[in-house]
Amino acid sequence: MQSDNRIFDDFVKVLNGAAGTMAGMAREGEAAARERFKTFVGGMDFVARDEFEAVKAMAAAARDENDALRTRIEALEAKLAGAVPAQPAAAKATKPKKSAPGT
Template identity: 75%
Template sequence: MQSENRFFDDFVKFMNGAAGTMAGVGREAGESAREHAKSWIGGLDFVAREEFDAVKAMAAAARDENEALKARIEALEAKLAKPIKTPKAG
């Protein structure tokens, strides 16, 4: 009977060790995959979300300013298009 218990004890120890090893291999594989992904993405021309949002906000402000300037130009052109009334000499 004691030999059977020892066999099961050794088997359980072996399986625990194998499970720990497999968990470690899984962690290392995940870390390696993340590093490869970072390396690959780092080589591409991506921008950070903060940079994108800043440029987007600047573009919106420039668009608003452009619209305001366009309205001013149209008002000035309308003013210039009206004939100038000069008093008649006489």
């Protein structure tokens, strides 16, 4: 049902135009805010998830390798301790000193 009054039709057109303009302004404001937030967060040196996961996996591999090396060193030290008797520190300190020539 259409109204015969042109004032109401013009008023509805103005409101529709204003609503469209407001929606456009909201979209532009959201895009500007999103861009500003990206710039702000980008300056904080955050790490991407995939980079974080890669470093985390490398750290786990390094820990595993460190544990394996520690086990090998302990086994070699035990083997060395059983094969060669350790010299006490006092025996090393009682070695005769070389005298200076001419004395």
